[in-house]
Amino acid sequence: MNFDMPVHADNPPPVDKDWWRGAVIYQIYPRSFQDSNGDGVGDLAGIINRLGYVASLGVDAIWISPFFPSPMLDFGYDVTNYRDVDPMFGTLADFDALVRRAHELKIRVIIDLVLSHTSDTHRWFRESRSSRDNPKSNWYVWADAKPDGTPPNNWLSIFGGSAWEWDGERMQYYLHNFLTSQPDLNFHEPEVQDELLEVARFWLDRGVDGFRFDTINFYFCDKELRDNPALAPERRDFSTAPEVNPYNWQEHLYDKSRPEMIGFLRRMRALMDQYPAVAAVGEVGDAQRGMEIMGEYTRGDDRMQMCYAFEFLSTEVPTGSRVAQVLDRFAEVAADGWSCWAFSNHDVERHVTRWGLNDAQLRLYLALLMSLRGSVCLYQGEELGLAEAYVAFEDLQDPYGKRFWPKFRGRDGCRTPMVWITDNLGGGFSDAKPWLPIPMDHLSHSVSAQEHDALSVLAFYRRMIAFRKQHPVLAKGGFEMRSANADCLAFERALGGKRMFCAFNFSNTDQTLPPPPGDWRIAQAAGFAGHMEQGGVYLPAYQALFAEYEENSH
Template identity: 60%
Template structure:
């Protein structure tokens, strides 16, 4: 059955305060989406040009990675002016036009705010580093050296090396959890919190529908500057930092994840709640306590609306047992926690390559994502099944890739331009693009898949539409979760009825019983699994089965 939702049936933004519950959010990496001015870099006008395509997917919102003024040392995640657009991407008028067009198409717009740190070119930091007595002297994390001249703590940077950089002006170290050109803001200073909330208010007044909050668990540091303890080798997980980075050798209990953050999140939520239908999704960057922090940050209705951790962004394939473990843990931490799940984003190897997935597996995984309790993020190009691009060292632009090459090749492989057409430039730009367009992506372009009724792109549209059709899939409860080898099954319960969901995430056929009652299969295009004797279903390898009570 075809359940694709027409564009004009999408609810207009602002009419539903809880639209974010179960929402499907499409991430756009602006440098690589569409170039409108022929400089080889994507821009805001390019995004606006392609919004009808995004609307055709049936998503609720877009998340746009940073487009603010920046020296681009970390490609926009180093912001030098929170309230303006970098000329590379256009100007504020271009953003206003994008917002207007998106809203006309029924798409909400979330923007990526990087509030834990700024660029060292930001006016705040320039003033702060000038001396120890100026008005913003305490806006960043400054500390004296130890008696032997070494950094004040053992904290490490995600980009490698110490998280402290010596500054000759103040003769002090400043904290940078990322690049040395990304100094951390000092949230223990009330004026910093006020200034950051003013930034949030600026964009709310401009009409944005919400925010993706980068590294939301990094806002506060330990005021006592205590050393992080070592992490046992068996507990090290490379899902946040590259495996070869010594960052993985510490338990980061003092450099991030501080309890003071909850107070700021409540201030942020109160601000958002003052505007109709605004929401935020936070990135929990922690390999050991991600789910626990996710629950803590989203519980109670007065903190972040939703957060995502890295359990489904890890190198290991999402298995039936992993799904059960994740949801059992999350429910144990807080039954009202709200997650936003994703398989891919701009920081990790594309999941089709990362997990070595077949076309059938790609289909089953997105059907699963649309059936899970929580909201969902899709990353541009995953609906095309684009594989990770293979780049040579001379093509790498990512500072993490340059630092750890060749053991870690950085994030550029998932950031290459979107494949719109089968032409050499993939319809992205008339100029040489900032990252090369992989030839392997061209046969999977939007144009090629639009013309093929069996293509993955159409399956994504059907899966998203099915989620929209059934309230139980969008924001219902999830009960009776069972993992049996490669077989995963559960029931989603909502006011419009129950949905039974079963997934074979393996290569061997499986049978599973249905719950008591009469069930009618829905979404047959997701696998056409066979009903056996009325109360059992047989699933072939990489097949999904969904049914509603008759």
């Protein structure tokens, strides 16, 4: 497999402040992408070695999950130093080399910044917990116990149990929305905001093209620490936390998604706008108001460029009706915003398994994803059609899975290493025992097994990414719903006099839709079996149709 591409070191990606709008972004989970030094864990040098493959997909950017120094209790999402690389992944020089190589290949680099919390071993937290009057005493969210010694309020942790942990050194509780070893920073403290903006500047100065902001709506909590109200059972939603977690039993009005966040977003955007072409995507974790928050955080030109919520990362199968419901809701509450749609990532069960997709359905859903108004995130391995891996309890690494096993098995099943070749047990990922086991059934889906097969899932991903690029109307155009029911969905995209009609049959039986008015021609490059005849649009089972119309040519 030779994925080397022409290199023009003196010709970096062009300055295009709008590059992110409609971009296809490929998420790399560095622990599981490519091991270069034989320790069983992926690293930055491994990513560099595989960037030719990434470029061959045709994506616009990569998003790299955290690689900062960390005790790895939450695998990099518990940071001890925001301005360095964990030795497990390499060095700052390796990171600089990665950015240079990516830019040579015309790939932009987005890094994952985890600003809502740090590790409890971070020097800031060690100082903050040492007394109530030290210079960083207010850098984290501290609160006294109630008179009976119980936590200050009823807030719950995403990872289970109370969101408050008692600290015997300071004799107060500190807030942690995730693990007890991940104390939350206090964004009401101006010095915290200033320091985190300087963290972002550090990486911008090293040439990154943007950020993915982890848990962006968790930055601020209610200053008064008011209790969250209970949520009626019929209103409980399990898109951001598993059903076994009582976190879903509260309406999260006070522990996250606070109005003060808009001010910080404006400060971050002002910093990013000092650089030629930087963009950010925020992760909105809120089961009740995710779509509304996404709209609030991306409205106008002084906040984030894009955000994503969990509507299509949930277990609910996106039928035609469901997709229309999500898109209609987005148009209602976030019409001036911009979404980054995804079906899989490092935190959820892979969508092939989550929705029980066969090969034809997998292709259909990719065609849908590549047709939506918004940007797109793909997660490493989904282009190979990888299913969720079974990871036995004794091999489990994820603390979330250990906490709720066996009803919730955690996130390790979507984090197993990439499979590059089929002829060894390491799948070409590593010569050593990998940090998570590689399922035998993944090996037959390896890159080498699919690379020269024009009918493979990998080949189809490449074709659909190219199809989106060939038709800017899909990446940046307007959107108008045409029809929707449980089985079918049809909409139009429009840009500069060009229109694209997109229709999808999610059922296992043939379907017929009314034709759109006008003289349309089938966009053959999409490779689907849907077709138009007089009086109708005909869609075989699990098939789509793309048709073009250019207004000024008639």
